[in-house]
Amino acid sequence: MMGLWIPLLLHLHLDFVLSVSPAAGVSLPPPLNVSITSFNMEHTLSFLPGPGTAADAHFRVHILRFRRKNSWKPVAGCLELTARQTCNLTRPFKDSLDQYKARVQAFTPSQVSSWTLSEQFHPVIDTVLGPPDVSVSGCGNCLVLQVRPPVARGLQQRQQLLDLYRELHCLVRRTRDGAQFSLNLPYEEESVISYLQPEVEYCVTVTVTTVFNPHAVPTKAHCAFTSPPPASSSVRVVLGLLFVFSLLGLLLVGFVVYGGQLTSKLPRQQHLPRILSYIPLQGQNPGGAQPEPLSQISASQTHGDATADSLPARHGPAGPRGGRPAEGEEDEGLPSSGSV
Numbered sequence: 001m002m003g004l005w006i007p008l009l010l011h012l013h014l015d016f017v018l019s020v021s022p023a024a025g026v027s028l029p030p031p032l033n034v035s036i037t038s039f040n041m042e043h044t045l046s047f048l049p050g051p052g053t054a055a056d057a058h059f060r061v062h063i064l065r066f067r068r069k070n071s072w073k074p075v076a077g078c079l080e081l082t083a084r085q086t087c088n089l090t091r092p093f094k095d096s097l098d099q100y101k102a103r104v105q106a107f108t109p110s111q112v113s114s115w116t117l118s119e120q121f122h123p124v125i126d127t128v129l130g131p132p133d134v135s136v137s138g139c140g141n142c143l144v145l146q147v148r149p150p151v152a153r154g155l156q157q158r159q160q161l162l163d164l165y166r167e168l169h170c171l172v173r174r175t176r177d178g179a180q181f182s183l184n185l186p187y188e189e190e191s192v193i194s195y196l197q198p199e200v201e202y203c204v205t206v207t208v209t210t211v212f213n214p215h216a217v218p219t220k221a222h223c224a225f226t227s228p229p230p231a232s233s234s235v236r237v238v239l240g241l242l243f244v245f246s247l248l249g250l251l252l253v254g255f256v257v258y259g260g261q262l263t264s265k266l267p268r269q270q271h272l273p274r275i276l277s278y279i280p281l282q283g284q285n286p287g288g289a290q291p292e293p294l295s296q297i298s299a300s301q302t303h304g305d306a307t308a309d310s311l312p313a314r315h316g317p318a319g320p321r322g323g324r325p326a327e328g329e330e331d332e333g334l335p336s337s338g339s340v
Helices: 002-020 155-164 232-263
Strands: 026-028 030-038 042-047 058-065 100-107 133-140 144-147 166-173 180-186 189-195 200-211 221-226
Touching: 030 100, 042 100, 133 200, 144 166, 144 200, 166 189, 180 189
Parallel strands: 133 221
Antiparallel strands: 030 042, 058 100, 133 144, 144 189, 166 180, 166 200, 200 221
């Protein structure tokens, strides 16, 4: 705090000396091009040193409120500026409805210049309103418009911007054919632009309007569809084919799963062992004995390596004399030699 008061006391002492002898010590050239610029209620004073100004010269800034005439006040933080510095007047110009002037003076430890005054400045009229933050979204046959002031550095600046926002001038253009119209909406953070065509893209440009300020920068065009556009014919064909293939794949998987379950439920087939073919001789044995049925042949006789002893005789039933058939009997049904 003491560092801020020392330059102010030196300045008051120098003003007292100059008031006693105005002509003494005035040798530095006065500053040039003293001007105040403002963007979104942020005010900045700039100047240029006069030709021939000493390299070690500094500059101080005073402001005057018109409601308090003849009462110049030093601006804290702008009492020892260098040639390339600017002065922020946002906080000193706290009353946006008032009018102000500023003045700048160059000085060294032994010399001072005369004051150079700025033009009269009216914050609410002379500030330039930049584009607000805008977003657009569709709502069927309308657009939802969201508008917010740009980000401000302090609460005072934000409140002053909100006080200026009175109306929104909207330029609405249809992308398809370039047809456009304009409308004015009262400022709200969310507004609706109605009576638009569904499934059509529109672009909206917004400009903030006020009662006093004609300086406003429009936003860039923000575009959105009122509702999602219909899919093209090629996209629909591709989607249809994907659906058909997906359905066929599901059916195939279902058939495989169902077939596997059905197979698991069926009784397992009993596999019979291979049997050796046997063709019995026609006729009867002497004594009326019938040949042994095929079903009584044991599995051990039908599997494995069959020996000659385990096979039946290659000729018919034995005759009365053992082995050869009786006279007049024909050897029928006798298999050929080597066949079984």
